[in-house]
Amino acid sequence: MNPTGFFRRFGWPVLLVILAALPIVGIVGEGFLSHVLILVLLNAAMAQAWNIIGGYGGQVSFGHSVFFGIGAYGAAYAVCVSETTPWPGVLIGALLAALVAILVSYPCFKLKGHYFAIATFAIVEIFNRLFMIWDWVGGAVGLDYTILEDGWKNFTWSVDKRGYYYGILIIFALVFSLVRWISRSRAGYYLRAIREGQETAESLGVNSTGMKLAAMALSAFLAALCGAFYAQYNFRVDPPMVMSLDMSMKFVLVTILGGIGTFRGPLLGAIVLVPLQEYSRAYLSRLGSGVDLIIFGLIIVLMMEFQPGGIMGIIQHYSDSKKRTSRRRGVTEASS
Amino acid sequence: MSAILSVRNVSMQFGALMANKDVSFDVEPGTVVGLIGPNGAGKTTLFNCVAGFYKPSAGSILFHGEDITGMPSYRVARKGLARTFQVVRPLKEMTVLENIMVGAYMSHGDTKRALAFAEECMRTCFLEEWRDKPSGDMTIGNKKRLEIARALATGPKMLLLDEAVAGLTSTEVKEMVDVIKRLKATGLTILMVEHIMEAIMPIADKIVVLAHGEKIAEGIPGDVVRNNEVITAYLGKKYAEGMAKGHGSRS
Numbered sequence: 001m002n003p004t005g006f007f008r009r010f011g012w013p014v015l016l017v018i019l020a021a022l023p024i025v026g027i028v029g030e031g032f033l034s035h036v037l038i039l040v041l042l043n044a045a046m047a048q049a050w051n052i053i054g055g056y057g058g059q060v061s062f063g064h065s066v067f068f069g070i071g072a073y074g075a076a077y078a079v080c081v082s083e084t085t086p087w088p089g090v091l092i093g094a095l096l097a098a099l100v101a102i103l104v105s106y107p108c109f110k111l112k113g114h115y116f117a118i119a120t121f122a123i124v125e126i127f128n129r130l131f132m133i134w135d136w137v138g139g140a141v142g143l144d145y146t147i148l149e150d151g152w153k154n155f156t157w158s159v160d161k162r163g164y165y166y167g168i169l170i171i172f173a174l175v176f177s178l179v180r181w182i183s184r185s186r187a188g189y190y191l192r193a194i195r196e197g198q199e200t201a202e203s204l205g206v207n208s209t210g211m212k213l214a215a216m217a218l219s220a221f222l223a224a225l226c227g228a229f230y231a232q233y234n235f236r237v238d239p240p241m242v243m244s245l246d247m248s249m250k251f252v253l254v255t256i257l258g259g260i261g262t263f264r265g266p267l268l269g270a271i272v273l274v275p276l277q278e279y280s281r282a283y284l285s286r287l288g289s290g291v292d293l294i295i296f297g298l299i300i301v302l303m304m305e306f307q308p309g310g311i312m313g314i315i316q317h318y319s320d321s322k323k324r325t326s327r328r329r330g331v332t333e334a335s336s
Numbered sequence: 337m338s339a340i341l342s343v344r345n346v347s348m349q350f351g352a353l354m355a356n357k358d359v360s361f362d363v364e365p366g367t368v369v370g371l372i373g374p375n376g377a378g379k380t381t382l383f384n385c386v387a388g389f390y391k392p393s394a395g396s397i398l399f400h401g402e403d404i405t406g407m408p409s410y411r412v413a414r415k416g417l418a419r420t421f422q423v424v425r426p427l428k429e430m431t432v433l434e435n436i437m438v439g440a441y442m443s444h445g446d447t448k449r450a451l452a453f454a455e456e457c458m459r460t461c462f463l464e465e466w467r468d469k470p471s472g473d474m475t476i477g478n479k480k481r482l483e484i485a486r487a488l489a490t491g492p493k494m495l496l497l498d499e500a501v502a503g504l505t506s507t508e509v510k511e512m513v514d515v516i517k518r519l520k521a522t523g524l525t526i527l528m529v530e531h532i533m534e535a536i537m538p539i540a541d542k543i544v545v546l547a548h549g550e551k552i553a554e555g556i557p558g559d560v561v562r563n564n565e566v567i568t569a570y571l572g573k574k575y576a577e578g579m580a581k582g583h584g585s586r587s
Binding site: 184185186189190192193195196197199200201202203204205206207208261 | 387389408409410413414418419421425426427428429430434437438439441442445447450486487489490
């Protein structure tokens with residue numbers, strides 16, 4: 001078996017085992033590196049959740065911070081208002097996010113291409129305002145966690161980050177495994193067919209509206225799980241923090257940088273972008289806030305200019321040219 | 337009822353334009369029916385009504401005796417009525433085999449069997465050597481055969497071909513005619529819209545002629561080409577009158 005074939009088959013489980021072993025060998029524990037690794041996995045999971053509808057399905061949504069926010073508020077509401085564990089809030093939040101995704105997307109799916117994207121922009125604004133003035137969920141102040149006992153019951157750890165690390169690793173593994181399975185099944189083919197030509201897909205028996213709604217609901221459900229994690233990790237939630245265009249952009253940009261509509265792209269995007277963002281924020285902060293965003297923007301512009309396929313596009317380019325050389329060699333060997 | 341497809345008094349109006357006016361015809365199972373007519377005769381409009389892309393303003397379309405008028409196109413496809421597009425629409429970023437797989441998933445739920453069937457349809461349409469190439473990179477002739485392979489993979493009872501040979505070179509036309517003959521031999525019912533008479537005459541069992549949105553003739557190819565109204569529609573009144581006189585003086 002050649003190395004590419006090996007990676008295709010075993011790369012994914014091997015990667016999961018390595019990631020699960022990091023805390024055991026002491027790489028993840030306390031400190032900044034652990035924080036960065038957690039954010040890499042979180043952003044990768046968010047981007048991959050978005051990739052289902054935005055990448056495979058080709059419906060570029062700028063509305064995912066709404067679903068992320070509903071998930072975050074679900075967990076925070078359970079902890080801060082109902083004063084229970086976050087778990088029922090996580091589940092209810094994720095289900096609500098899926099429901100909202102269906103209700104909101106149904107009219108938006110009548111629009112195509114850029115018009116769909118623009119409509120989703122508006123939806124973020126609507127939800128942001130709504131949560132700002134809604135006292136039931138804390139209004140503009142948001143919800144602040146009180147001090148809780150450490151452990152899985154409250155999904156809270158005050159110093160040691162290993163609990164959070166395993167928590168996000170589970171979400172990461174869930175999202176990526178689901179997408180891996182979908183991309184190789186009928187649903188994956190149908191989503192890509194819709195992206196490449198909706199009318200053509202319909203002529204081949206694909207119920208495109210139903211398919212897009214299902215993909216959006218799943219995507220929103222997974223985004224909400226990430227949001228719940230985010231609230232638990234930061235001990236608080238407020239509208240600008242979770243339901244904003246900034247947050248929506250993260251879903252989109254990480255995926256685009258890594259490679260839209262590919263399985264590995266969201267992880268690669270997060271690996272490049274998150275450390276860059278966190279370290280530049282930490283070390284360049286004396287230059288004023290927003291330096292990380294400037295670097296962020298610059299990379300995206302350069303990437304769009306030279307390789308719209310993202311990091312995966314670059315990899316594809318090199319492996320193609322390598323394949324071509326080896327094929328040529330193969331032909332000469334056969335003829336000699 | 338013996339007809340597999342019945343078009344009953346179908347009219348289609350876009351604003352003030354009457355694209356189809358009271359058109360009726362039947363397609364018998366296992367036959368190849370050609371829908372022809374000069375440019376702007378309303379062939380593609382009628383075709384789109386049958387395929388569920390338009391809802392006709394009046395009239396009905398029966399498939400196996402069931403009314404499918406105005407049914408969404410994906411449901412029409414699931415009933416067993418598969419179409420191709422006149423302007424080819426490959427799913428560009430997907431390979432040729434993946435394109436056909438999308439269709440094959442309709443007839444075979446399981447991935448393994450869908451794959452096997454997709455490969456079979458690919459061979460029927462002479463596309464083996466393009467299997468793993470992006471479908472956007474092919475020539476127009478290959479793309480047109482991909483349209484057919486994809487439709488075929490849905491396991492249709494009847495195939496709707498929209499100008500399958502338009503814009504092809506003479507070699508490509510020959511390849512395409514071979515494919516259609518192969519399909520006809522398997523007993524598949526085919527309704528084909530065609531602009532070029534030469535391409536359709538050797539294959540069709542029956543020809544329906546449209547002009548200005550109305551049906552002006554229907555019959556076996558040999559009769560239709562001698563029909564005065566058809567000649568007028570295609571070649572103009574003067575030519576037709578000349579032909580008629582010519583015939584008259586000879587008889």
